[in-house]
Amino acid sequence: MIVSSQAGIDETPLVARAREGDARAFGELVQQYEGKIFRLAQHVTQNREDAEDVLQETFMKAYEHLDQFQGNSKFYTWIVRIAVNQALMKLRRRKTDRSVSLDETIDTGEDTVVREIAAWGEDPEQRFSREELGGILDSAIQSLEPSYRSVFVLRDIDELSTEETADVLGLSVPAVKSRLLRARLQLREKLTRFFKRKGDDAFAYM
Amino acid sequence: MLTCKDFLNELTDYLDECIDPETRVKLERHITECPNCWVIADTTKKTIQIYKGMDPYPIPPDVETRLMKALEKKMAEKRT
Numbered sequence: 001m002i003v004s005s006q007a008g009i010d011e012t013p014l015v016a017r018a019r020e021g022d023a024r025a026f027g028e029l030v031q032q033y034e035g036k037i038f039r040l041a042q043h044v045t046q047n048r049e050d051a052e053d054v055l056q057e058t059f060m061k062a063y064e065h066l067d068q069f070q071g072n073s074k075f076y077t078w079i080v081r082i083a084v085n086q087a088l089m090k091l092r093r094r095k096t097d098r099s100v101s102l103d104e105t106i107d108t109g110e111d112t113v114v115r116e117i118a119a120w121g122e123d124p125e126q127r128f129s130r131e132e133l134g135g136i137l138d139s140a141i142q143s144l145e146p147s148y149r150s151v152f153v154l155r156d157i158d159e160l161s162t163e164e165t166a167d168v169l170g171l172s173v174p175a176v177k178s179r180l181l182r183a184r185l186q187l188r189e190k191l192t193r194f195f196k197r198k199g200d201d202a203f204a205y206m
Numbered sequence: 207m208l209t210c211k212d213f214l215n216e217l218t219d220y221l222d223e224c225i226d227p228e229t230r231v232k233l234e235r236h237i238t239e240c241p242n243c244w245v246i247a248d249t250t251k252k253t254i255q256i257y258k259g260m261d262p263y264p265i266p267p268d269v270e271t272r273l274m275k276a277l278e279k280k281m282a283e284k285r286t
Contacts, residue, residue: 023281030277035262038269055265056273060280114214117242120249124256137260156254162222181218188246188253195252 015075019066026066030059033076036158037083043141043153044087047094054090058083073164080158081168084150091146116189121197128194140190144183151176152183208236213243221251 011032017025034055041054062069062079069078124133141149154165155176166176213236219225220233237244265273 021284026281027277030273034265034270034273038265039262052269052272055269056276059273059277063277063280063284114242114246117245118249119245120252125259133256134260134263137257141257152257157257157260159258177218181215184218184221184250184253185214185246187257188250191253191256192249195249 011075012071015069015071019069026063029075033079034059036076037079040080040083040153040158041087043157044084044146044150045090045094046142047090050087050090050094054083054086057086061086077160077164077168080154080160084154084168088150114185114189116192116196118192118196120192120195124191124195136191136194140187143190144186148179148183148186151179152187155180156184208232210236210240210243213237213240214246217247217250220247221254 011029014025014028018029037058038051038055041051041058042048045051045054058079061082069075121127128136141152144152150169151165151171154160154168155162160168162173162176162180165171165180166173169176171179213233216225216229216233220230225233237247
């Protein structure tokens with residue numbers, strides 16, 4: 001596991017310099033977060049072209065409205081909110097004909113049903129190449145419903161708190177929690193198909 | 207007595223470690239007695255960990271160039 005090197009760095013001085021018009025300071029902030037924002041945009045829009053637009057629009061808007069950033073939240077949370085809004089707009093525009101809504105999820109309760117119960121084999125990072133693993137993880141996320149996907153991406157990949165996720169998506173905390181549970185269980189189910197211990201492997205360890 | 211369904215409903219708070227000690231004790235007792243729920247909790251935890259450990263892909267150079275050009279233009283506009 002690679003631990004984020006950005007964790008714990010106080011970016012307040014950098015943000016302050018950017019607010020005063022220091023282009024280089026803003027550039028540093030862009031470089032720090034562009035990868036995460038691009039990934040978030042790809043996960044939410046599921047479309048490469050849209051994700052590129054979202055990336056660009058996010059930092060343009062952030063630059064434009066930098067004076068509105070109050071420092072009450074983390075700078076990262078603030079740009080994530082901009083990115084999510086841009087991405088959701090794209091998603092709605094693209095899917096109007098299919099009437100996909102992020103706010104409506106029909107709760108049948110069936111999606112918390114667990115079908116596949118199997119312990120995982122050796123560390124998946126040993127068993128699959130980085131590319132293969134990335135492909136498996138991405139396609140599992142893509143198969144989630146948009147309303148579960150955004151919650152999972154913000155909460156578990158971008159590591160926002162439950163409250164921040166609720167705030168960014170305009171959902172209640174209980175709604176975030178219930179969607180997160182379903183997203184996690186569905187992903188677990190999908191990944192188990194790839195990572196479960198194989199029959200012969202099980203014997204090999206005995 | 208805690209059922210598997212109760213356990214699943216608390217799973218997110220349990221894994222996020224934001225649960226009161228009393229409930230935690232009950233959940234932990236349940237997984238020592240229920241192998242299925244133990245596996246579900248363990249593999250869900252691993253699911254979250256594996257996603258957390260993924261680094262974002264590097265931004266393709268052409269996308270980066272476009273972003274930087276657009277920003278430079280924006281900054282120049284703001285200065286004038």
